[in-house]
Amino acid sequence: MRTAQIPTLAAKTRQFATQLQYSTIALVLLSLFPVRALAQDGHSHSPTSQQQELTPDQRRRAGALVRIVRESTARFRDVSVAEAEGYALQFGCVSGPDAGAMGLHYVNGSLVNAGVVDATHPQIVIYEPTPNGGLRLIGADYLILADGWNAKHSGPPELMGQLFHLFDAPNRFGLPAFYTLHVWAWKENPNGAFVNWHPHVSCEAFGGQNP
Secondary structure: OOOOOOOOOHHHHHHHHHHHHHHHHHHHHHHHHOOOOOOOOOOOOOOOOOOOOOOOOHHHHHHHHHHHHHHHHHHHHOOHHHOOOOOOOOEEEEOOOOOOOEEEEEEEHHHHOOOOOOOOOOOEEEEEOOOOEEEEEEEEEEEEHHHHHHOOOOOEEOOOOEEEEOOOOOOOOOOOOOOEEOOOOOOOOOOOOOOEEEEEOOOOOOOOOOO
């Protein structure tokens, strides 16, 4: 019968030294390459983007932007009013594989071409299809074409403290590279009011074709 060998003190010391070396390397790598848990570019489907603590001023500005969007788009709860003012459905109902959806984007081409960031005039208003065939207003989206903006500015657009997200080209929408900022003013988003994707928005009731 073979007797189990008890590790010697020297073997234990070597094992501890090896574990310590690996732990030290891991700490060094983390310090050189910090986890970007709060970053979200246009292609990201990550649901977390605004979990950081906000300062009182940031909270005030964020709340003010949501209120402005609600006041500026309240009339668009009736989609026929949005259509009468030049908004039209584009891209079908935009959904993500693992992070909910963006919903139905009604785009105002004139505002997109103007390339102006104005909280009271969003380039897009967003709806969610309802089971009874209706549309429910859930938010707004500001969209700026990247080439035109970059030709005159050194950084991405910003609206009341909120940086726009970049969608590179090519993209699922068939658009040139663009900056976008969603504001979920009419349907609260548990991941933040300004993230790209809404986990509680669904395209299931949409009967058209999706991009």
